[in-house]
Amino acid sequence: MSEFVKTLEILGEKIELGESKTVDFNIAKLFTSTNIAIPVIIERSLIPGPTILITAAIHGDEINGVEIVRQLIARKINKPKRGSIICIPILNVFGFLNTERAFPDGRDLNRVFPGNKRGSLASRVAYYLTTQVLPHVDYCMDFHTGGASRFNAPQVRVNPGDENLLKLAKVFNVPFIVYSKNLKKSYRSTCDKLGIPMVLFEGGKSLESNTQIVNYGVRGIKRFLYFLDMLDSKFNVTNPIKDSLIIEKSRWIRAKKSGLFHLNIKCSQWVEKGEILATITDPYGKMTFNVTATNEGFIINVNQTPIVHQGDAIFHISTK
Numbered sequence: 001m002s003e004f005v006k007t008l009e010i011l012g013e014k015i016e017l018g019e020s021k022t023v024d025f026n027i028a029k030l031f032t033s034t035n036i037a038i039p040v041i042i043e044r045s046l047i048p049g050p051t052i053l054i055t056a057a058i059h060g061d062e063i064n065g066v067e068i069v070r071q072l073i074a075r076k077i078n079k080p081k082r083g084s085i086i087c088i089p090i091l092n093v094f095g096f097l098n099t100e101r102a103f104p105d106g107r108d109l110n111r112v113f114p115g116n117k118r119g120s121l122a123s124r125v126a127y128y129l130t131t132q133v134l135p136h137v138d139y140c141m142d143f144h145t146g147g148a149s150r151f152n153a154p155q156v157r158v159n160p161g162d163e164n165l166l167k168l169a170k171v172f173n174v175p176f177i178v179y180s181k182n183l184k185k186s187y188r189s190t191c192d193k194l195g196i197p198m199v200l201f202e203g204g205k206s207l208e209s210n211t212q213i214v215n216y217g218v219r220g221i222k223r224f225l226y227f228l229d230m231l232d233s234k235f236n237v238t239n240p241i242k243d244s245l246i247i248e249k250s251r252w253i254r255a256k257k258s259g260l261f262h263l264n265i266k267c268s269q270w271v272e273k274g275e276i277l278a279t280i281t282d283p284y285g286k287m288t289f290n291v292t293a294t295n296e297g298f299i300i301n302v303n304q305t306p307i308v309h310q311g312d313a314i315f316h317i318s319t320k
Contacts, residue, residue: 005048008084011040011132018046020079025088027125036094038125040133041073041087049083050138050228054221056088058110058142058187060095060102061206065143068217077222080230086133094121099207101147111183113190130190139168140191140198141224143217146205149305150313153268153298154203154216156244157188165197166246171227172199172220173240175268176300178247199224205304249320250300255280255308257289267302277315280308295319 008015013023025038054072056065069089072078078085090096094103102108107122115126134140146152155176156169169177182189191198201220203213219238225231255261259280265271271293278291291314301316308314 005136008042008044008051008136010042010086010136011128015042015044015084017044017048019044025125025128027128028121036097038088038091038093041078041089042084043079043087044084045080045082045230047082049080049230051084051086051136052080052139052141052225052228052230053086053133053137054078054088054141054143055091055187056143057090057092057096059108059144059147059206060090060092060098060100062101062143062145063207063209064145064204064213064217065201066090066096067209067214068143068221071214071218072221077218077225077231077235079232080225081232083228083230085225085230086137091125091129092122101206110187111185113185113187126187126190134191134194134196137196139224139228140187140196141221142187142198142200144200144202145208145213146202146301149205149303150316151205151267151302151304152202153300154213155201155247155300156220157200157202159188159192160248162192165199168197168199168224168227170244172201172224173244174201174203174216174220175244176247176298177244178202178250178300245298247298247300247318247320250297250316250318251294252313253277253291253294253315253317255291255310255312255314257287258308258310259283259287259289261303261306261308261314263302263304265299265302267299269299270297271299271317272296291315293317 023040103122109122112123113126114130115123154174157180160179204210280289297318303314
């Protein structure tokens with residue numbers, strides 16, 4: 001998108017330079033005939049510049065991202081010095097209402113892009129986002145958490161070999177940058193095909209609002225806006241204490257036994273090969289099984305569930 005576009009037209013609404021507007025993204029009603037709108041909050045500076053789209057809750061149970069985007073709006077960080085910022089705090093309103101990951105049709109919105117206007121409900125939302133919003137966007141930021149009870153260390157996911165995206169991830173500056181290939185039919189994959197760089201943040205777990213994770217997200221956005229000369233001068237930018245650690249390869253450690261799960265270590269921790277990460281016990285006091293690190297590395301995801309089944313993913317560990 002050109003930085004000198006005077007009028008944005010999104011979902012049938014025109015937004016001029018210097019204008020603030022909330023546009024309702026209406027796709028379908030509930031079965032009670034209740035209207036459901038996805039608010040799209042647009043802030044434009046009088047000074048032309050890039051357009052950034054910031055989204056959260058593509059999965060309806062991922063609350064941390066919603067709080068990150070809410071804080072941007074409440075603190076007016078989304079009012080840019082130049083350019084335009086589009087915020088969609090809850091992309092999957094249907095899942096959010098039910099505190100569920102997927103849409104009512106059972107579809108994962110992040111697996112149906114670029115969508116189909118005659119497809120499933122999730123596919124229709126993906127289609128209109130792809131065709132009505134993304135053509136106006138220069139950068140995307142999307143906020144996620146670990147699924148179920150799996151807690152992600154603060155990290156930005158980067159497609160291996162994408163040097164421009166790696167540079168932007170370093171600007172965002174959270175503890176880890178994790179190389180992760182684009183998944184087919186994902187939002188990130190669609191943005192990549194359209195030539196739109198996406199900073200994909202992962203932190204915390206679903207159905208939880210974690211203050212530390214939210215702070216990482218908000219500070220990262222402020223650094224990103226400052227880098228693009230879009231952050232209002234009244235906001236301070238926290239200088240990073242250290243650079244992000246780049247994790248090129250990683251693997252999952254899975255439970256070899258079923259039972260009660262007792263964690264011994266914290267997420268983001270460095271561990272040595274053979275170190276005891278957790279114990280699995282039966283409910284009857286007869287079995288105790290130690291889960292040990294397969295190699296030295298950083299633990300970037302911890303399953304915080306109290307009960308595990310054999311084969312469950314319980315730790316994500318860096319291998320290089």
